[in-house]
Amino acid sequence: MSVVVVGSVAYDGIETPHGRVDRILGGACTYISLAASYFAKTSIVAVVGDDFAKEDEDLLAGRGIDLEGLERVPGKTFYWAGVYSADMNDRTTLRTDLNVFADFNPKLPDAYRTAPYLILGNIQPALQRHVREQMNGLKLAGGDTMNYWIKDYREELLATIRSWDFLLINDSEARMLSGEYNLKRAAAKVLEMGPRTLVIKRGEYGAILFHRNEHFMVPGYLLEEVFDPTGAGDCFAGGFIGYLAEKGFDLRHDKVGNRDLSRAVIYGSVMGSFCCEKFGVDRFRDLTRAEIDSRFDEFKAFTEF
Amino acid sequence: MSVVVVGSVAYDGIETPHGRVDRILGGACTYISLAASYFAKTSIVAVVGDDFAKEDEDLLAGRGIDLEGLERVPGKTFYWAGVYSADMNDRTTLRTDLNVFADFNPKLPDAYRTAPYLILGNIQPALQRHVREQMNGLKLAGGDTMNYWIKDYREELLATIRSWDFLLINDSEARMLSGEYNLKRAAAKVLEMGPRTLVIKRGEYGAILFHRNEHFMVPGYLLEEVFDPTGAGDCFAGGFIGYLAEKGFDLRHDKVGNRDLSRAVIYGSVMGSFCCEKFGVDRFRDLTRAEIDSRFDEFKAFTEF
Numbered sequence: 001m002s003v004v005v006v007g008s009v010a011y012d013g014i015e016t017p018h019g020r021v022d023r024i025l026g027g028a029c030t031y032i033s034l035a036a037s038y039f040a041k042t043s044i045v046a047v048v049g050d051d052f053a054k055e056d057e058d059l060l061a062g063r064g065i066d067l068e069g070l071e072r073v074p075g076k077t078f079y080w081a082g083v084y085s086a087d088m089n090d091r092t093t094l095r096t097d098l099n100v101f102a103d104f105n106p107k108l109p110d111a112y113r114t115a116p117y118l119i120l121g122n123i124q125p126a127l128q129r130h131v132r133e134q135m136n137g138l139k140l141a142g143g144d145t146m147n148y149w150i151k152d153y154r155e156e157l158l159a160t161i162r163s164w165d166f167l168l169i170n171d172s173e174a175r176m177l178s179g180e181y182n183l184k185r186a187a188a189k190v191l192e193m194g195p196r197t198l199v200i201k202r203g204e205y206g207a208i209l210f211h212r213n214e215h216f217m218v219p220g221y222l223l224e225e226v227f228d229p230t231g232a233g234d235c236f237a238g239g240f241i242g243y244l245a246e247k248g249f250d251l252r253h254d255k256v257g258n259r260d261l262s263r264a265v266i267y268g269s270v271m272g273s274f275c276c277e278k279f280g281v282d283r284f285r286d287l288t289r290a291e292i293d294s295r296f297d298e299f300k301a302f303t304e305f
Numbered sequence: 306m307s308v309v310v311v312g313s314v315a316y317d318g319i320e321t322p323h324g325r326v327d328r329i330l331g332g333a334c335t336y337i338s339l340a341a342s343y344f345a346k347t348s349i350v351a352v353v354g355d356d357f358a359k360e361d362e363d364l365l366a367g368r369g370i371d372l373e374g375l376e377r378v379p380g381k382t383f384y385w386a387g388v389y390s391a392d393m394n395d396r397t398t399l400r401t402d403l404n405v406f407a408d409f410n411p412k413l414p415d416a417y418r419t420a421p422y423l424i425l426g427n428i429q430p431a432l433q434r435h436v437r438e439q440m441n442g443l444k445l446a447g448g449d450t451m452n453y454w455i456k457d458y459r460e461e462l463l464a465t466i467r468s469w470d471f472l473l474i475n476d477s478e479a480r481m482l483s484g485e486y487n488l489k490r491a492a493a494k495v496l497e498m499g500p501r502t503l504v505i506k507r508g509e510y511g512a513i514l515f516h517r518n519e520h521f522m523v524p525g526y527l528l529e530e531v532f533d534p535t536g537a538g539d540c541f542a543g544g545f546i547g548y549l550a551e552k553g554f555d556l557r558h559d560k561v562g563n564r565d566l567s568r569a570v571i572y573g574s575v576m577g578s579f580c581c582e583k584f585g586v587d588r589f590r591d592l593t594r595a596e597i598d599s600r601f602d603e604f605k606a607f608t609e610f
Contacts, residue, residue: 087486181392184529205510206524217607219511219522224489262610302522303608305567 001139002041003245004112005033005238006131007121008101009046009070012280013081016088016228024280025056027078028121028144031231034284035238035271036119037063038292040245043112045069045131049077049100059281068109075100088226089203108134117245119237122146125153125160132163139250142166142195144237150176162194165251168237170201183208187215196251199240199265201233201272209265216262218303221273221295228279232272239271240264263296270295306444307346308550309417310338310543311436312426313406314351314375317585318386321393321533329585330361332383333426333449336536339589340543340576341424342368343597345550348417350374350436354382354405364586373414380405393531394508413439422550424542427451430458430465437468444555447471447500449542455481467499470556473542475506488513492520501556504545504570506538506577514570521567523608526578526600533584537577544576545569568601575600 012026029046036042043066050072061067078101081094106127114136120128120143132141142164149157150173157177161167167190175181178189183200187210190198198210206220243264270292277283312334318327334351341347348371355377366372383406386399411432419441425433425448437446447469454462455478466472472495480486483494488505492515495503503515511525548569575597582588 182529182531184527202510205507208524208527215527215607216610217524217527218610219513219524222489222513222520222522224487226487259610266610300610302520305521305523305564305571305605 001117001245001248002043002115003036003117003119003241004043004045004069004108004115004135005029005036005119005121006045006106006128006143007032007123007234008078008104009044009048009052010078010080010101012230013079013094014228014230014279015083016279017084017086018225018227019279021279022081023079025059026080026231026280028231028234030060030281031234031275032119032121032238032241033060033065034063034281035235035275036242036245037065037238038271038287038289039239039242039267040117042066042242043069043109043115045106045108045112047071047073047100047104049073049075052077059285063284069107069112071107073100073103077101082230084229088229106131116140117241119143119241121234121237122149125149125157129156129160129163132160139248140165140241140244142168142197142241144168144233145173147173147176158193164195166197166199167195168199168201168240170203170233174198174200184215197261199268201236203229203232207236207265207269209261211258211261214258216258216265218265218269218299221269221299222302223273223276226276229276230280232275235275236268236272238268240268242271243267266296266299267292269299306422306550306553307348307420308341308422308424308546309348309350309374309413309420309440310334310341310424310426311350311411311433312337312428312539313383313409314349314353314357315383315385315406317535318384318400319533319535319584320388321584322389322391323530323532324584326584327386328384330364331385331536331585333536333539335365335586336539336580337424337426337543337546338365338370339368339586340540340580341547341550342370342543343576343592343594344544344547344572345422347371347547348374348414348420350411350413350417352376352378352405352409354378354380357382364590368589374412374417376412378405382406387535389534393534411436421445422546424448424546426539426542427454430454430462434461434465434468437465444553445470445546445549447473447502447546449473449539450478452478452481463498469500471502471504472500473504473506473538473545475508475538479503479505489520502566504573506541508534508537512541512570512574514566516563516566519563521563521570523570523574523604526574526604527607528578528581531581534581535585537580540580541573541577543573545573547576548572571601571604572597574604
């Protein structure tokens with residue numbers, strides 16, 4: 001069943017210890033949709049400028065992604081540049097040019113409004129809420145946010161996530177949102193804010209899923225080489241929602257199989273790990289579903305006891 | 306089958322955000338042996354001063370630990386004091402008084418020499434080697450070390466671990482010992498130094514077991530309150546060797562069940578997690594084997610998918 005992805009499509013300049021690239025395809029919506037496209041029909045809502053390249057559009061279209069909601073306006077596409085630390089656990093933003101993204105006002109094509117799955121990349125919480133309200137018949141909706149919205153747009157963010165089924169954030173965001181350092185306590189507080197499911201992403205250390213009174217933990221995949229971590233968290237989100245859409249998972253009607261949620265976390269981890277293997281979206285140019293399923297099996301092998 | 310534990314028995318002064326205690330029972334040998342004692346007959350080799358309290362001896366004896374190798378000499382017992390950071394991920398040593406530990410020269414009682422399991426806490430590598438050489442008929446021997454020996458006693462350390470079956474160290478030690486930042490590459494280099502099995506402890510992020518070309522990963526147990534992490538790594542080591550001793554695990558004769566090694570890592574994680582729940586060794590005053598097995602089951606429940 002189909003997934004609607006809302007967020008940024010961008011050009012990125014990235015420097016890691018392995019090299020430097022500029023103006024390569026990036027943005028949360030790009031990564032989420034590429035990852036989700038391996039599991040379910042995926043449609044995007046985003047905005048780009050008139051500099052957006054045919055080859056980048058072709059990459060998305062080549063993965064079967066519906067681009068009806070990709071708006072093109074005069075001006076330049078959102079640009080971000082950053083440099084990673086030697087161990088790649090930190091990054092410094094060198095430049096953020098919002099360009100056409102500054103006036104992004106997500107417009108849902110009519111055909112998108114009845115899609116059962118919605119994932120909202122990290123954008124202004126009021127815009128996220130506005131999109132959510134235009135959808136009819138959602139089985140599962142949720143998304144991501146970031147420190148900026150948690151700190152300076154708290155009330156707006158709380159009003160937005162109140163109606164979400166799941167929230168996907170990293171550990172420092174969970175701590176900031178809840179005011180609790182301990183992740184178990186932080187999760188308990190976040191689950192009181194609305195979402196019945198919380199996924200805390202911990203980068204190389206894996207992820208934790210909190211659902212009602214239970215939790216599920218997975219360690220991060222041990223890569224021999226982390227080439228470029230940009231987009232890994234968004235690919236996690238894409239694998240997570242993609243797998244749940246493929247299974248027809250329905251949180252509303254309480255048809256909740258926790259195993260499905262746990263497996264969605266594994267597929268999220270799988271997609272995040274592939275993302276790190278090459279610069280930007282490069283790994284998705286030839287990644288196959290068979291490779292994805294084989295890495296899922298690897299997760300089983302190295303966590304079972 | 307019985308386990309011999311060699312290392313420090315100490316008095317600790319500890320300050321965490323939860324409070325401050327002074328001169329409480331501590332030391333690697335203490336924690337390792339307390340944890341191991343839940344699984345197998347445990348004997349210790351250590352030295353204390355004439356200030357060593359009857360009640361501390363009683364705690365060890367009460368757990369059935371054989372104290373024949375606990376040497377008492379005139380002077381004061383090893384004293385260490387430290388303070389933890391607010392998030393308890395860092396600690397600063399305030400004081401280290403080696404006292405009688407400065408001249409520690411482990412003497413193995415005759416009855417210990419034929420024990421099948423040996424675990425060497427973090428002491429001078431030459432002393433560790435000396436102990437290892439006095440044992441006859443070992444099924445499994447290994448131990449711990451630290452940055453100081455890796456940096457300043459490298460050759461001595463390499464000569465020591467060459468004959469070990471397993472090495473248990475944390476991630477920064479693995480990086481320092483191998484000269485590789487990436488843990489998968491670091492492990493490959495360490496496994497070439499002798500030990501066929503390497504366990505990398507990652508604190509709250511769990512542990513990784515490397516054995517030949519395979520690895521096993523477990524996330525850290527999610528505690529609602531980390532009261533005092535002192536000794537958690539040593540309790541991990543005690544649970545690890547204790548469980549293998551209980552199973553009669555024999556690495557020499559290639560009777561290697563990887564599942565047993567993986568489960569030993571889980572029991573190590575279980576013992577480390579209990580250790581953090583109270584100050585010092587306090588959790589072991591009333592901890593039961595039933596609680597340990599029940600937490601093992603919890604690990605299964607929150608990692609299975």
